[in-house]
Amino acid sequence: MRYPLIPLGFQITLFLLTLLFVGMLFIVSIGSNAVKLSDETSILREEKFASLALEEKIKGVSEQQRSATIWDAAVRKTLEGDEEWISSNLGVWMQEYFGHDENYVLNDQNQAIFSSGFGEIWSVEEYDFRSTLINPLVMELRGELAEMARNGSLFDETLASVEVWDIVQTGDQAAIISVVPIISDTDEDSPSVEKLYLHVAMKYLDREIAENSLLALGIQRPRFEIQEPSEESAKVPVKSRSGQTISWLTWVPQRPGEEVLWKILPGFLAIAFGFGLITLWISVHLVKISSSLQASEAQARLAVEDSENANKKAKSAEIEKLNFLSVVSHEIRTPLTVILGYAKIGKNLSRLPADRKLSEALQGGDDTLKEVKVHLDKLLDISTRGMEKIEKSGEHILFLVNQILDYSKIKKGHLQVDRKACDIFDVVSPVIDQMRVLAEQKGLELNCNVPSCMVFTDLLRTRQILFNIIGNAIKFTDQGKVDVSFEERKFHVNVVIQDTGVGIEKSEVARIFESFYQSKYTSKKSVEGTGLGLTVAKDLAKLNGGDVTVKSEVKIGSTFTVSILKSK
Numbered sequence: 001m002r003y004p005l006i007p008l009g010f011q012i013t014l015f016l017l018t019l020l021f022v023g024m025l026f027i028v029s030i031g032s033n034a035v036k037l038s039d040e041t042s043i044l045r046e047e048k049f050a051s052l053a054l055e056e057k058i059k060g061v062s063e064q065q066r067s068a069t070i071w072d073a074a075v076r077k078t079l080e081g082d083e084e085w086i087s088s089n090l091g092v093w094m095q096e097y098f099g100h101d102e103n104y105v106l107n108d109q110n111q112a113i114f115s116s117g118f119g120e121i122w123s124v125e126e127y128d129f130r131s132t133l134i135n136p137l138v139m140e141l142r143g144e145l146a147e148m149a150r151n152g153s154l155f156d157e158t159l160a161s162v163e164v165w166d167i168v169q170t171g172d173q174a175a176i177i178s179v180v181p182i183i184s185d186t187d188e189d190s191p192s193v194e195k196l197y198l199h200v201a202m203k204y205l206d207r208e209i210a211e212n213s214l215l216a217l218g219i220q221r222p223r224f225e226i227q228e229p230s231e232e233s234a235k236v237p238v239k240s241r242s243g244q245t246i247s248w249l250t251w252v253p254q255r256p257g258e259e260v261l262w263k264i265l266p267g268f269l270a271i272a273f274g275f276g277l278i279t280l281w282i283s284v285h286l287v288k289i290s291s292s293l294q295a296s297e298a299q300a301r302l303a304v305e306d307s308e309n310a311n312k313k314a315k316s317a318e319i320e321k322l323n324f325l326s327v328v329s330h331e332i333r334t335p336l337t338v339i340l341g342y343a344k345i346g347k348n349l350s351r352l353p354a355d356r357k358l359s360e361a362l363q364g365g366d367d368t369l370k371e372v373k374v375h376l377d378k379l380l381d382i383s384t385r386g387m388e389k390i391e392k393s394g395e396h397i398l399f400l401v402n403q404i405l406d407y408s409k410i411k412k413g414h415l416q417v418d419r420k421a422c423d424i425f426d427v428v429s430p431v432i433d434q435m436r437v438l439a440e441q442k443g444l445e446l447n448c449n450v451p452s453c454m455v456f457t458d459l460l461r462t463r464q465i466l467f468n469i470i471g472n473a474i475k476f477t478d479q480g481k482v483d484v485s486f487e488e489r490k491f492h493v494n495v496v497i498q499d500t501g502v503g504i505e506k507s508e509v510a511r512i513f514e515s516f517y518q519s520k521y522t523s524k525k526s527v528e529g530t531g532l533g534l535t536v537a538k539d540l541a542k543l544n545g546g547d548v549t550v551k552s553e554v555k556i557g558s559t560f561t562v563s564i565l566k567s568k
Contacts, residue, residue, distance in 0.1 A: 034257065035261050036257065038260075039258060042257075043234050043255075046217070046253055047235070050214055050219060053217065054213055057212075061100070061201050062201075065199055068094070069181070069183065071184075071185050074182050075190065075191070077089075078090075078105055078182055079197070081114075083114060087121050092120070095116065095117070102130070102200075103115075103202070104116075104134070104202075106138065110135070110138050133168050133175075138198060145162060145181065145193045145196065146193065146194070148162070160183065162180065163178060163179070164180075167240045167241075169247070172226060173206065174204070174224060174226070174247035175204045175205060176204075179198055181197070181199075182199050210224055210251075214251065218254070222249065223250060224250075225248050228245075233251065233252065234250065234251055234252070235248050236249045236250075410536065410540070410543070415540075419456055419458050419565075421455070422567075423453070423454060424451065424454075424486070424493055424495075427455070427463060428495065430463065431470060432446065432448045435467075435474060438471070438474050439482060442477070442478070444474060444477055446484070449485070451486050453488060453493055454566065455493055455567055456545075456568070457544045458544055468533040468536065469534075469548070470484065473498075476501040476502050477499045479500070480499070480500030480501075482497065483496075483497075484497055485498070489563075492563040492564060493563070494561050494562065494564075497559070498557065503552045503553050504552035504558055509550060509552055512550065513548070514535065515532060515535045544565065546562065546564050546565060548561070549561045
């Protein structure tokens, strides 16, 4: 039996179609594996970075506590039970500054003397609802302290590093609980180990902490879930110290392989309908192009990751600098207030009741008593002049500390202004009255004609701006005058401060508002300051809806213009 001959053209077509089909299956198989491998690699990388970021957040809670618990004032104020101070430094402040949800202070009997949560002071009885979760950690910490004391390894360095933390489940949420001792930073009047008070921080693992940890890594829609998420989601287990999985950090993973596949699929289908050797060549060519695209994508991803890491390090360095300035300024201001208080007492010794009684006792007619009174008056005069110098120096340091605190608050977005309608006369007059004393001490003229005009601004902060700029004008003017004039515009009132001082070089005019920058003249003359006065002034002016600008010429003088919104 003979079979009919199959046309050559059909054979060639069938062969080419078969070859194309086999080629498509081969390409689809390779592409599917490549997409799967690319997506799995991307998810593993995200899970690794997410795990490291979460670990850093957990460890950071105890570090945040130590910023305020290793402090003589903390030991003293907790022993005194000063609720307002504890709230401002160990309670509500921790929640507003570090994002803690709940904070407690326990005495040496492990009883709560202070409770706060979500920005409010609570009754100490609220601690009873958390005691079953927190007490095991408290007892563990007490045990560690006792063991260190028995072994003789209780030094300042080791005591400052003692901490106990864990991740627990409370209701339908997981939370980080950290317990640290409140200890002295100078070892003065430090209580014994068994008498130490403890500080407890509690931070819930919610969407906010998930986003703060992962959005910087480019991870989208992160969240915490109690139940293990589906296989489609990327996930990292959140475990307690005992290894028990308490919660899951999950998010929608990036799938770069699928994205590339969907982009090239239309073209691939169009090419699949081709015919012959040209179709095969195109298929091979596409495989090469796909490999090239994947390599380019990998390089681009590495470049993006390097850029994100660099930005993260820069932001971290800036935050650390601002935190350092805030903490240092906060700790300097407390002892400085005490110094100023005693300086004022010393300056006014002659007004104290004891001195009056002594003066009355020395008013007798005995020549010896009169001579004693003369010498005593001289001693009081020396003491008063010395205390006045201490007071002035302390007030200057307090001014610099407040300037640093304002700068830190502005950069972190924590400084708020309270703009109200007020008369420009009420804003400027008190500043001119105080500055006139400084001008007269240097033999300078301070000219000002204050008009009456309603403006819309924060009165105290605007005075602070004018104090900084007029004070600078007097500071850098050795002879001549400082003129303060006013220009009324349609929407603003301009306060113009013009001096006959040393001026500023053109190359430095653009930089004088930068943080910590001081001009060449400042450094040569050893003029006191932090380099933040003009920075804070300009930032405050912008917060008030205005600005600060400058024009200057060396050896002729400088002109600063402060613009203030007019009241409607």
